[in-house]
Amino acid sequence: LFWFTTQVLAVEEVPGGGLDPPLVRTLDEHLSRTALAPLRIATVLVGASAATALTLGVLGLYGALTDAARQRRRELAVRIALGAQGWRVIRQVIGEGGRLAAAGTVTGMLGSVVVARQLVRISPIEGSTNIWVWLAAPIALVAAVALASVLPARRALRVDPLTITRSDK
8 A cells, every 4th residue: 555655656756747738849849949049148138238228328318418408507497487388498408309319329239230231241140120229219209208308308398597696597
């Protein structure tokens, strides 16, 4: 009886040996879980690096636009004092960010075209890239510029012309 009990326990320890249905995988599924693991890890690391770069870019652009609005606060105060509409002041600040984004987009796209052509020459894989691959970066950049431009634009609109013109700074 003891031998039979130990044999039943040994069979139940085998995957699929108990009451559960057996665990069956195809060779392709097994290889995709094991052989492609380094590729998946690399993809996650590249994605995390891209997200970090985008976050740092947004923070840098926010800082640059905030500093530009701070340096031009006298000009903005005079425009507001002379009756400039709020949306024009906001458009001016956001336009500065848009020009920076346009310059970055053009430079980045030209650089990526050059790199892509070099990679096509040395890569053994044939095929064309999807158009969304080329549009994703400019779309993300426009979203980042819009996000980074909102607060400096709102701060520029809240400039009090009377206190700015009285101060010596």
